Amino acid sequence: MCDDSGSVPDLGTYMAADIPGASPRLGRVTAWDGELVHLERPGGGAAWTAVPSALRRPTGDESALIRVLTTPVAAAGRAHRARPEPPVVLPAEPLPPAVPTPGCPTCEFAAAWERNALRRHDHSRAADFRVEMRNHPHTRPKLPLPEDAPAGRRP
Structure with a gap:
């Protein structure tokens, strides 16, 4: 044809x-x-x-x-900019350890595990315990805590 x-x-x-x-x-x-x-x-x-x-x-x-x-389509929701946005600069140092609520055994236990994770440079696991302390008190823990204390120093 x-x-x-x-x-x-x-x-x-x-x-x-x-x-x-x-x-x-x-x-x-x-x-x-x-x-x-x-x-x-x-x-x-x-x-x-x-x-x-x-x-x-x-x-x-x-x-x-x-x-x-x-036909190319411009990104939705973005206004045309003459200059690009400045880059986002993230801090090189991780957040400081969380402070447990005084007298709360769950928070103190999570703080001990957070310190243990930070000593091992496991910042992801330390953040999990920090979130657990921040969300306390609650009826069911968001992160099931291990049964025993971490090896090494006690809180």
Whole structure:
């Protein structure tokens, strides 16, 4: 169905192929290997092939759809900025250890485990115990505490 029988569309042009019982398939010509035309979907996606005689020029509505699919869209919710935002600088040092509530055995126990995790440079586990102390008192602990105290120094 190419405009000229036996002609191959130019590289970079958009073509359409009619599919029985479905919407036409649209694609940009990327290569021709002598028998098949290789096409890429508008806006990216899986490549596909067709014989040149099965291709036709897109209609006006199909060309409009191709323009929509290939036009870049600015990020939603962001205003255009003349200058980029400054980078976020995170502190190199971790947060200081949490202070347990005086007289609360659960908080003191979590504080001991937090100190143990910090000595082992396990800052993720230390943060878990810090969150547990911050959320105390509560009916059910968010983090099940180990049964025994950490080895080494006692609180």
